[in-house]
Amino acid sequence: MSDQTAKLSLPNGKSFDLRVDKGTLGPDVVDVSQLAKSDIFTYDPGFMSTAACSSKITFIDGDKGVLLYRGYPIEQLAERSDFLEVCYLLLHGELPSKTQKEHFVADINSHTMVHEQLRNFFNGFRRDAHPMAVMVGVVGALSAFYHDSLDINNPQHRELSALRLIAKMPTIAAMCYKYSIGQPFMYPQNHLNYAENFLHMMFGTPCEDIQPNSVISRAMDRIFILHADHEQNASTSTVRLAGSTGANPYACISAGIAALWGPAHGGANEACLNMLREIHDVSRIGQFIARAKDPNDSFRLMGFGHRVYKNYDPRAQVMRNTCHEVLEEVGAHDHPLFKVALALEKIALEDDYFVSRKLYPNVDFYSGITLSALGIPTNMFTVIFALARTVGWISHWQEMISDPEHRIGRPRQLYLGPTQRDFVEVEQRK
Numbered sequence: 001m002s003d004q005t006a007k008l009s010l011p012n013g014k015s016f017d018l019r020v021d022k023g024t025l026g027p028d029v030v031d032v033s034q035l036a037k038s039d040i041f042t043y044d045p046g047f048m049s050t051a052a053c054s055s056k057i058t059f060i061d062g063d064k065g066v067l068l069y070r071g072y073p074i075e076q077l078a079e080r081s082d083f084l085e086v087c088y089l090l091l092h093g094e095l096p097s098k099t100q101k102e103h104f105v106a107d108i109n110s111h112t113m114v115h116e117q118l119r120n121f122f123n124g125f126r127r128d129a130h131p132m133a134v135m136v137g138v139v140g141a142l143s144a145f146y147h148d149s150l151d152i153n154n155p156q157h158r159e160l161s162a163l164r165l166i167a168k169m170p171t172i173a174a175m176c177y178k179y180s181i182g183q184p185f186m187y188p189q190n191h192l193n194y195a196e197n198f199l200h201m202m203f204g205t206p207c208e209d210i211q212p213n214s215v216i217s218r219a220m221d222r223i224f225i226l227h228a229d230h231e232q233n234a235s236t237s238t239v240r241l242a243g244s245t246g247a248n249p250y251a252c253i254s255a256g257i258a259a260l261w262g263p264a265h266g267g268a269n270e271a272c273l274n275m276l277r278e279i280h281d282v283s284r285i286g287q288f289i290a291r292a293k294d295p296n297d298s299f300r301l302m303g304f305g306h307r308v309y310k311n312y313d314p315r316a317q318v319m320r321n322t323c324h325e326v327l328e329e330v331g332a333h334d335h336p337l338f339k340v341a342l343a344l345e346k347i348a349l350e351d352d353y354f355v356s357r358k359l360y361p362n363v364d365f366y367s368g369i370t371l372s373a374l375g376i377p378t379n380m381f382t383v384i385f386a387l388a389r390t391v392g393w394i395s396h397w398q399e400m401i402s403d404p405e406h407r408i409g410r411p412r413q414l415y416l417g418p419t420q421r422d423f424v425e426v427e428q429r430k
């Protein structure tokens with residue numbers, strides 16, 4: 001903590017010396033918590049300039065396009081690490097030793113199956129239910145199976161819940177897909193790595209399994225790494241707020257999945273591919289750019305812009321390279337939507353509307369094309385995002401719950417409603 005202060009002088013003559021705290025990286029913060037004793041609130045809709053907590057997990061520099069997981073640049077992790085190693089890093093703060101990694105992978109593998117009864121949950125959904133609706137329900141229901149480890153103040157219970165969630169999300173995600181196409185659920189095969197196992201459960205059948213393809217499984221693993229965490233985004237903040245009430249981790253992750261679903265957040269990859277399909281030809285890009293710039297048109301360029309990145313999203317660059325690799329591997333290097341995306345990106349980045357507002361492609365701009373080229377249906381894109389982001393959510397949940405000073409989150413408001421008035425019987429109302 002620093003000894004710097006910021007003076008706040010109020011119209012009523014009161015003044016406060018507010019402590020200014022410095023982080024290891026990024027902006028300083030003005031600690032306004034002492035205002036709780038006063039009769040004034042801070043006001044910041046959308047939390048544009050509000051730090052809701054301190055954290056050691058992920059750092060973003062939006063102006064420079066920097067993303068660090070526990071200090072390691074996302075580009076290096078995406079290129080040289082693998083998803084389960086990144087999970088260990090996010091959860092424990094350090095890259096695992098060889099032995100630690102072997103034990104972690106073995107721990108995850110011992111939890112990849114779900115309770116057989118969980119399969120019955122799927123039968124309550126229509127086959128054409130959106131898989132995110134199924135995911136929210138099934139993950140929230142996991143707590144019904146694990147009453148043996150729901151004491152959030154018990155570190156062993158917290159660790160076990162984290163392992164179970166990271167291990168089971170691919171199994172549940174694949175079950176959502178299999179249920180939607182009427183194919184039998186596939187059991188995990190623990191001799192496969194995390195991404196291979198997911199692809200096996202998605203595309204294998206009891207009649208024949210998929211042929212492992214290292215380019216495809218590596219691309220899948222890299223997509224998981226890119227989506228693993230992202231500081232205090234909307235869904236992570238949802239998990240933290242739900243967790244601050246003492247709710248069990250499965251309920252908190254289910255709340256995070258629900259928040260991620262929105263098209264302004266994790267639903268943008270599905271919305272972006274649908275937008276590219278609607279554009280479908282480079283010649284039509286101009287009319288969509290015009291709509292995106294029209295203040296009277298609610299249409300936005302999906303996959304563009306970001307609350308924090310006012311430069312290129314570093315994940316988008318890795319995603320674009322991965323997209324190119326996958327398209328080459330599956331023989332779709334001339335994929336029409338990839339051509340549209342490349343042209344759209346070029347045109348937008350030369351247009352003053354986007355340049356002046358610092359709107360660049362974000363992680364969702366190329367992920368949709370890549371996932372589509374991997375054979376994953378559009379309505380499963382946000383499910384994949386939720387699968388990968390679970391480790392980020394549970395790492396933030398762990399960080400908050402293990403802080404003895406954490407308390408229930410309870411924001412206040414600027415009230416603009418009617419002043420007090422007396423009840424009027426219905427006969428006297430106009």
Ligand code: SDX
Nearest residue numbers: 230233264265266268292300301302303304305306307357
């Ligand atoms: C994710 O927070 C995270 O970290 C999220 C995420 C993560 O990993 O968790 O990174 C994942 O959610 C990425 C973002 C995915 N969403 C989209 O791609 C949807 C399209 N993008 C926009 O809806 C928007 O850019 C947001 C929601 C991402 C950010 O919105 P902000 O920060 O509230 O910005 P804004 O709405 O105030 O926009 C500022 C200006 C406005 O114009 P003016 O009022 O100045 O005239 O930019 C315009 C907006 O109209 N604008 C866009 C635009 N995004 C912003 N105009 C056209 N197309 C867009 N995509």
